[in-house]
Amino acid sequence: MLLEVSNLDVAYGDAPALWDATLAIGAGQVVSVVGPNGAGKSTLINTIAGVLRPLRGQIRMEGADVSRVPGHRVCDHGIALVPEGRRLFGHMSVLDNLELGAYRPGARTEAAATLRHVFELFPILGERRQQIAGTMSGGQQQMVAIGRALMARPRLLLMDEPSLGLSPAVVDDMFQIIRTINQSGVAVLLVEQNINQALAVAHHAYVIEQGRIVTSGQPDALLNNPRIREAYLGI
Numbered sequence: 001m002l003l004e005v006s007n008l009d010v011a012y013g014d015a016p017a018l019w020d021a022t023l024a025i026g027a028g029q030v031v032s033v034v035g036p037n038g039a040g041k042s043t044l045i046n047t048i049a050g051v052l053r054p055l056r057g058q059i060r061m062e063g064a065d066v067s068r069v070p071g072h073r074v075c076d077h078g079i080a081l082v083p084e085g086r087r088l089f090g091h092m093s094v095l096d097n098l099e100l101g102a103y104r105p106g107a108r109t110e111a112a113a114t115l116r117h118v119f120e121l122f123p124i125l126g127e128r129r130q131q132i133a134g135t136m137s138g139g140q141q142q143m144v145a146i147g148r149a150l151m152a153r154p155r156l157l158l159m160d161e162p163s164l165g166l167s168p169a170v171v172d173d174m175f176q177i178i179r180t181i182n183q184s185g186v187a188v189l190l191v192e193q194n195i196n197q198a199l200a201v202a203h204h205a206y207v208i209e210q211g212r213i214v215t216s217g218q219p220d221a222l223l224n225n226p227r228i229r230e231a232y233l234g235i
């Protein structure tokens with residue numbers, strides 16, 4: 001397994017947000033975690049990214065325990081985060097934002113080649129490399145956020161609701177981009193409220209409700225599960 005999360009408990013002060021979360025991602029897989037607003041999806045992804053510390057449990061990346069590694073060091077283990085809401089430096093250029101993603105020494109030496117790869121993936125970013133990031137459309141800003149994470153040359157990309165706030169056509173493009181990134185050999189952990197698209201792109205999926213992983217399985221099986229259909233698809 002590439003990433004193994006076991007028995008993770010996370011709280012904000014006295015308020016528990018995640019209980020006993022266990023999940024795994026194989027190398028090169030897309031794994032989706034779906035669930036409603038406030039279920040704990042961001043908490044899970046931010047804990048894996050080292051932004052939050054778990055109270056209990058373990059996170060292993062390629063066998064190494066990264067459960068308590070701080071956020072700025074987690075990328076040394078091949079993990080990069082595309083945060084919810086993108087968190088770009090809006091007053092800086094596209095290029096400056098992308099280059100910030102390559103601060104890790106291992107990534108810096110290969111930054112020029114990685115930048116070419118990002119511009120192949122997102123030609124619009126190459127054309128607009130000097131544009132101030134905050135003046136771009138929502139979809140383009142999401143591309144900058146993904147490109148910045150890819151500049152760290154991750155083996156696992158964590159994506160927190162990449163479709164949030166985007167129009168349906170742009171959401172389709174975003175999921176196509178996720179497929180392309182995955183085909184280039186990068187595993188993806190995706191947390192999403194957009195269950196249809198998140199399951200369509202995934203090799204394996206987990207459903208999270210009120211801080212607990214309640215079920216998991218092959219995306220097709222989840223889509224055919226009557227309870228999931230009723231709760232999430234309204235059918």
Ligand SMILES: Nc1ncnc2c1ncn2[C@@H]1O[C@H](COP(=O)(O)OP(=O)(O)OP(=O)(O)O)[C@@H](O)[C@H]1O
Pocket residue numbers: 012015016017035036037038039040041042043044084193
């Ligand atoms: N900084 C925080 N301080 C206190 N409680 C928080 C904080 N962030 C999240 N929570 C709470 O933790 C729980 C899980 O939130 P989380 O953001 O992980 O859910 P989510 O599934 O990602 O939802 P969303 O789609 O709204 O981001 C919620 O009850 C939320 O109110």
